Amino acid sequence: DTGVSQDPRHKITKRGQNVTFRCDPISEHNRLYWYRQTLGQGPEFLTYFQNEAQLEKSRLLSDRFSAERPKGSFSTLEIQRTEQGDSAMYLCASSLGGLDQHFGDGTRLSIL
Amino acid sequence: DQQVKQNSPSLSVQEGRISILNCDYTNSMFDYFLWYKKYPAEGPTFLISISSIKDKNEDGRFTVFLNKSAKHLSLHIVPSQPGDSAVYFCAASGNQFYFGTGTSLTVIP
Numbered sequence: 001d002t003g004v005s006q007d008p009r010h011k012i013t014k015r016g017q018n019v020t021f022r023c024d025p026i027s028e029h030n031r032l033y034w035y036r037q038t039l040g041q042g043p044e045f046l047t048y049f050q051n052e053a054q055l056e057k058s059r060l061l062s063d064r065f066s067a068e069r070p071k072g073s074f075s076t077l078e079i080q081r082t083e084q085g086d087s088a089m090y091l092c093a094s095s096l097g098g099l100d101q102h103f104g105d106g107t108r109l110s111i112l
Numbered sequence: 113d114q115q116v117k118q119n120s121p122s123l124s125v126q127e128g129r130i131s132i133l134n135c136d137y138t139n140s141m142f143d144y145f146l147w148y149k150k151y152p153a154e155g156p157t158f159l160i161s162i163s164s165i166k167d168k169n170e171d172g173r174f175t176v177f178l179n180k181s182a183k184h185l186s187l188h189i190v191p192s193q194p195g196d197s198a199v200y201f202c203a204a205s206g207n208q209f210y211f212g213t214g215t216s217l218t219v220i221p
Contacts, residue, residue, distance in 0.1 A: 004155070033209070035211075040213065041213055041214075042116075042118075042201050042203075042211030042212050042213050042214055043156065043201070043209075043211045044211070045208040045209050045210065045211075048208070056207060056208050058208065091155055091156075093155070099144050099146060099161055099205055100146070100158040100161065101158060101209075102158070103148075103155030103156045103157070104155050105153065105154050105155045106155055
């Protein structure tokens with residue numbers, strides 16, 4: 001069990017640029033979740049996949065955000081035309097159909 | 113619209129004593145509740161959960177209590193140890209997961 005891996009750990013970009021984050025879940029886990037966390041807040045649910053199917057999307061996930069899990073393994077989260085308010089920690093988690101999600105250490109996004 | 117609330121941002125407890133972390137929720141349709149622990153620069157780690165059909169679940173030093181009528185749950189840690197110092201998040205499961213804002217626990221040696 002190598003745990004959930006997220007890449008990159010930190011991303012600094014200029015406002016208006018596109019960014020893409022990657023998450024590699026624990027290999028046998030069929031569910032994969034994306035969250036966003038800002039300072040002083042808990043993780044906010046963005047979306048989740050069961051295998052390659054995206055089953056739930058939060059209303060927080062504006063049309064600038066898109067997530068994919070093409071083969072039911074790794075997932076990517078893309079943010080287009082980044083804004084200052086997108087600065088946050090983006091967390092990925094996976095689970096084997098159960099409730100105990102295993103989180104990665106996150107990607108910290110800073111928008112200049 | 114905060115559906116899960118942790119009203120105490122911080123808590124300090126002496127080593128060996130009991131730590132009680134509280135959480136309130138608004139949606140009576142939540143079916144599971146969970147507690148996560150988070151150290152700095154790491155992702156949250158699952159600690160313990162409870163089904164909405166139960167009122168208590170125990171795992172070693174950790175016990176979670178659920179009061180459905182009050183829409184309240186609590187996490188008891190006894191005895192508290194310095195290594196328990198971390199931020200604790202409660203979460204509720206419905207169509208998605210809802211997390212509270214966290215309580216920072218400091219266990220004083």
